[in-house]
Amino acid sequence: MTATIGELISYPIKGCAGTALSETRLTRAGLAHDRAFMVIDTDGLFRSQRQDPRLALIRPVVDAGGEKLALHAPGFEDTRITIDLDSPRREVELFGRGYRGIDQGEVAAEWVSSVLGSRSRLVRVPPEHDRVTDGRTPGTSGYADSDAVHVLSRATLDDLNRRVSGPPVPMSRFRPNIVVDGWDEPHVEDRVHRLVAGDVELGYAKLAIRCAVTLVDQRSGEGAGPEPLRTLATYRRAARGGVAFGIKFAVLRPGVLAVGDVLTVPAWSEPQLHEPRPA
Numbered sequence: 053m054t055a056t057i058g059e060l061i062s063y064p065i066k067g068c069a070g071t072a073l074s075e076t077r078l079t080r081a082g083l084a085h086d087r088a089f090m091v092i093d094t095d096g097l098f099r100s101q102r103q104d105p106r107l108a109l110i111r112p113v114v115d116a117g118g119e120k121l122a123l124h125a126p127g128f129e130d131t132r133i134t135i136d137l138d139s140p141r142r143e144v145e146l147f148g149r150g151y152r153g154i155d156q157g158e159v160a161a162e163w164v165s166s167v168l169g170s171r172s173r174l175v176r177v178p179p180e181h182d183r184v185t186d187g188r189t190p191g192t193s194g195y196a197d198s199d200a201v202h203v204l205s206r207a208t209l210d211d212l213n214r215r216v217s218g219p220p221v222p223m224s225r226f227r228p229n230i231v232v233d234g235w236d237e238p239h240v241e242d243r244v245h246r247l248v249a250g251d252v253e254l255g256y257a258k259l260a261i262r263c264a265v266t267l268v269d270q271r272s273g274e275g276a277g278p279e280p281l282r283t284l285a286t287y288r289r290a291a292r293g294g295v296a297f298g299i300k301f302a303v304l305r306p307g308v309l310a311v312g313d314v315l316t317v318p319a320w321s322e323p324q325l326h327e328p329r330p331a
Contacts, residue, residue: 055240055315057249058206058233059223064114064121065089065174066195067100067107069270070227071114075310078252080303081181081193082200083229085114088177089121090153090195091164096144098195099172101265106168109273121156123163131163141178146195152178187257188321191302199257199300203241204228208297211238212280215287221280224270226262226298232315241299242323249313254301259324261294288325296325 061070062083068091077084091099091107101107111124114135122132133156141152153175155161160174177194185191185199193200204226213220223231232241247254262284267277284295 053234053236055205055232055234055317057230057309057311057313057315059228059231060309060311061227061229061231062086063227063229064112065091065107065110066098067091067104067265068110068112069108070224071112073311075308078201078303078306078309080191080200080306081177082196082303083309085118086200086229087194087196088114089156090144090146090175090177091168092144092153092173092175094171094173096142096153098144098146099168101268102263104168104170105268105275106273108268108270110164110167121160123160125167128163128167131159133157133160135176137176137179142175144175147197151183151195152181154178185257185302187300187302189255189257189302189304191255191257191304200303201230201254201301202226202228202260202298203230203232203244203247203254203301204260204298205232205235205238205241207232207235208238208241212283212297216279216283218279221266222270225266225268225280226260227265227270228298230309234315239323239325242296242325243320244299244317245319245321246304246317247301248316248318249309250307251305252303252307252309253305255304256321257300257302259290259296260298260300261290262297266297290325292324 144153269276290296
């Protein structure tokens, strides 16, 4: 079958809910506005669903012009701010590394703090942000965990759910940017070296190593473990540690992506994961 883009999802605020898109611009740093914002504590350390699962309740929406940010959460009054790109930069910390952020002001800070129940600030990536990401293909990204674009196929998720004893695990637990439809076999993405859709080209960076965020119900903002990590540990242990599910890509050629776009693979490579054990 022909591989196509089945879903496109951007996550404007790191750790918060995603926005499903029918079409979007792909930049060097990923889908437009993806992880352009981040919630931090009063010391500048990023907040994650690992410790603050209620982040999943926050639904951010950036307007078409990229000038306004609307914030929604169940049980809280919506708020809307003008995105600030000009205020002084402040130090922020992401996985032990220092970056810069632009504080988005008191209204955003008070609203996010109320939802999370702890003092927080909201920052945006500055225009001069020049982060370099690692992996087989280097690139850049905003406040993503690592590389710019996370790709996961429907076949890969279906294979996991055939192994899980209990309710199926939804795609939202893995927070992909691009969901691929049409591959007949699971984990085809492990072997993709270059991925092309129209004028857009992505380069394989590394495996997506999964963490406790996959144990959070993205609708309720509450823990719902032990799946999928329990089952993934039986057949998806990565050679360098952890369990892998999906692939991170760097952007080689920006452009426009749309749901339904045909995906082609001009170059394949050997997967980094050990051969899965029989189910």
